[in-house]
Amino acid sequence: MISPSEIKIGIVAEEGLDIWSALTCLKQSGCVDENIIVKYVPPFQLALGALFFAEYTDVDCTIVIGREHNDPIATALINLQMQWNMPIDYTVAPALDCAAVIKMVQLQSTMAEEANAIGDRKSVLS
16 A cells, blocks of 8 residues: 555645645654645636646646635536546635545545456456
8 A cells, every 4th residue: 555655646726825734644644745746726717727736747646725615616526537547635724624535546546456466367367
């Protein structure tokens, strides 16, 4: 299983937000500074910022932090998760439970390893 110190995390936050609590939560969970990338975007551009992380970086997951919950952005982020097969956590500042996104990356990593093992067994049997 991938450890929190190995997880590469992108954070997309609305301009002007203080994300200190998010960074603190991640570090307390075992994530390291060099694997955390933070980008600030204008309001209502959170989904596009998350898409940019998916397209142009090698992050394992993205945390999206806004000032208030927005249903269209939440829907867009759900669609991005499915399209890019990448965990995305959407939260409103200052609240953040980073454990969920870390657990999803670990689950994805474990299931990929198990799928590879199954594939290896199938190739041996054929």
